[in-house]
Amino acid sequence: MIEIIGLTKQYGKFTALDHLDLHIGEGTVFGFVGQNGAGKSTTFSILATLLAPTSGTAFVNGYNILKDPKKVREQIGYMPDFFGVYDQLKAEEYLDFYGASYGISVNERKKLIPQLLELVNLTDKRDSYVDLLSRGMKQRLCLARSLIHDPEVLILDEPASGLDPRARIEMREILKELKAMGKTILISSHILPELAEMCDVIGIIDQGKLKAQGSVAEIQEKLQGAKSMMVKVNRNIERAFAFFEDNPDISEIERHEDGASIQFLFKGNAEAQQQLLKACIMQELDLVSFAEIETDLEDVFMEITNGGMES
Amino acid sequence: MKSWLMNPVLNKEFKLRFRSLKSFLGVLFYVLAIGIIVIGMIFVQQLSSMGGVNPEQSRELFMMLSVLQFALIIFITPGLTAGVISSERERQTLNILLTTSQSSSSIIIGKLVSSVAFLLLLIIASLPLYSIVFLYGGISPRELLTVFALNVFTVFVVGSLGVMFSTFIRKTIAAMVTTYGVMLFLVGGTGFLALIATSFTQMSQTGTPTTNILVYLLAMFNTPITLVNLFQPSIGEEIARMSGVSFPLWIAHLISYTFIFITAIVLSVRKLRPKMKAKK
Incomplete structure (x- = not known):
């Protein structure tokens, strides 16, 4: 210890x-x-x-x-x-x-x-x-x-x-x-x-x-005030993309090259995350997965240390 | 405190000392250098005395040999000891050694004894040369032993100074220069100052006899004077007369150098590791 x-x-x-x-x-x-x-x-x-x-x-x-x-x-x-x-x-x-x-x-x-x-x-x-x-x-x-x-x-x-x-x-x-x-x-x-x-x-x-x-995920959440999320859809990615894009708690949304995954930063707490998932289902988005992911550590690191330099 | 033989630093240094050719060559050249000079001196004496052996000459030879060996030791010791800590620092092995639970005193003493041991080996290796001198008579075993003991004592004191500067000064080269500088002062500087003080005393001797304690104090710190005093007690008497101090010079020398030795070791042990500043 x-x-x-x-x-x-x-x-x-x-x-x-x-x-x-x-x-x-x-x-x-x-x-x-x-x-x-x-x-x-x-x-x-x-x-x-x-x-x-x-x-x-x-x-x-x-x-x-x-x-x-x-x-x-x-x-x-x-x-x-x-x-x-x-x-x-x-x-x-x-x-x-x-x-x-x-x-x-x-x-x-x-x-x-x-x-x-x-x-x-x-x-x-x-x-x-x-x-x-x-x-x-x-x-x-x-x-x-x-x-x-x-x-x-x-x-x-x-x-x-x-x-x-x-x-x-x-x-x-x-x-x-x-x-x-x-x-x-x-x-x-x-x-x-x-x-x-x-x-x-x-x-x-x-x-x-x-x-x-x-933990790596915690650090990211703390520093960026948001967690990285990834959703996968079976079909109709445009509709899903538009849905997430409209959400004010979501930023840096991007579509993956595989044509089925969308990655974004989500600012809300666990309650808000639950609400988001609920909304997805209510909207009948064709989700197959909805999960937090760990982003590239180097990005986080660069962001933190650069932030330190600016301040 | 653990016995010295259990000292890890000492054990390792002993093991490594003779793994390199350097140490063997060191002993060889040391004995060779002294040997050549001794044989050369005997040869010159033989020439001047047209053969025949004179115990007085043999005694002279013994004195010269002792002074020579003494000078060599004083010359070699700083080189062997002034790098013991700083070279570990330079090679980046010191940090690791300091994070072990070995005590600072054990490290310092291990380092000192291992370097000094090599010098003792040099002195012992040169003893047979003394036997050549013995062959012609003129000196007693007691004198030989005294010279030997003084050599060993001086090696420890000069070695402790080397270790101290090696602990305090980051660079080996700077530590060596400092140690040589201090030795030069102790050997030459004090002698020179003693001479000056002597001449002042003599100058002012026109009227009533004056004494100058400075002569004694300077002579006390001067190893060559102590050494020569062993053969020529008249020097000691002269110093006693000029300074007015009748206390035996060699005892004063032993005390002052023991003081230097202890101070150097204590300071080294304290300095080796950073003070972590214990707050109350």
């Missing part, structure tokens, strides 16, 4: 984080999205006790980062966006070193390391020198390292950045496994679709402020 309260970080006059409040429940996979320089890494560094906040605080599993940084470090597995590895150290020894750094006994390490290498598919690389591994392998090894003390909270800063599509998919698979293990995961990305699929909740950060938080 992570609780962030009024977290602020200033570098001189520049405000990297501006009174950030955030609650991330146990076992949640929280996606932190924002442009480069929006404050994601700053937040993560503070949570990892690598950076002192200017004001505000945060709690990781109930431990205050300001008062109990040592306890916090035991709770978290941290993977920075950029990291180096030691020369002339083998993958197995790499994990062994960090295991020792967490005070894990030699015997336990011997049991643990093969399991971790297995989890990140690096068993066959255990005798390879770390600095010679590919970027994707290094990222996976670093993830295995962050798991060595079996932390309940994982803080992963851009774990998939700079990876080719295949390595990205492998990384995603591993993260899914971790999610299934019940870890609380805080993960960041500047690429939204990368996150959407596996996150329970997404927070959009821009210029040090949290612009929106919730």
Whole structure:
């Protein structure tokens, strides 16, 4: 569980984080999205006790980062966006070193390391020198390292950045496994679709402020004040199109190329949505489906961050 | 505190130290350099004395060898220690290390001991060269041990300064330059200032004998004076006469350098991780 309260970080006059409040429940996979320089890494560094906040605080599993940084470090597995590895150290020894750094006994390490290498598919690389591994392998090894003390909270800063599509998919698979293990995961990305699929909740950060938080659909509704809807008709699409076009709560209506679907933004609440459906049936529109859909996240993201810039 | 042998940083550094050829070559060239100079000096002495062995000459040789080794150690130590933290920072491995539950003191001590251990190896590797000098007599094992102990002590103190600057200064190169600068001051600067202070004292000695405590204070911080004082106690007596302080110079040196050592380590441990500012 992570609780962030009024977290602020200033570098001189520049405000990297501006009174950030955030609650991330146990076992949640929280996606932190924002442009480069929006404050994601700053937040993560503070949570990892690598950076002192200017004001505000945060709690990781109930431990205050300001008062109990040592306890916090035991709770978290941290993977920075950029990291180096030691020369002339083998993958197995790499994990062994960090295991020792967490005070894990030699015997336990011997049991643990093969399991971790297995989890990140690096068993066959255990005798390879770390600095010679590919970027994707290094990222996976670093993830295995962050798991060595079996932390309940994982803080992963851009774990998939700079990876080719295949390595990205492998990384995603591993993260899914971790999610299934019940870890609380805080993960960041500047690429939204990368996150959407596996996150329970997404927070959009821009210029040090949290612009929106919730599931992807919720964020969209909150930000655009409307939800995306899609209806499919069996026939008479013109009549349906005209019906929806006349509704004042509907905007950005467009017809799909398949000739049977109409997509639009609907502003009303659940009650209004129910009324709309009722009206459709009363009008005897030839509906076969009437549903909310998730729009392209990138559109939402662009809209939010652009909005932030304008204001 | 866990035993030093359980220190993860120390274990890793020991493991890695001899995986590269660099360290082997380091030992080779160190011994080679000292060896060539010692043999060269013996050769020159033999020439000038037309054969025959003189214990007084052997003693001179021992002193020169000690001073030489001392100079080399002071020259090498900053290079080996002033990068221990800053290079991890530059290679982006420091952040990860700092998020582990390893204590700051364990990291700092592990780093210091692992670099210093290599220097100790250099000193030990050079010991057989001393045996050449021993062959001719003129020195006692006690003197040899004292010089050895002073070398080890100095390595730790200079190493702690290197580690401290490495922790405080972001760039390795800047940390090294600073450490060399401070060492230059401690070795040369204090000596030079002590000389100036001495001449002032002598000048004002026309009337009643005056004493200048500054001479003592400067000499106390100067390692070469302490080293030479081991062989030539007359220097210490002279300083005591000029400064009016009769407290043994080498003890004052040990105390002042221990103070520097402890201060450097404490500051490094405090600085390594950011202060998270615990609010009351």
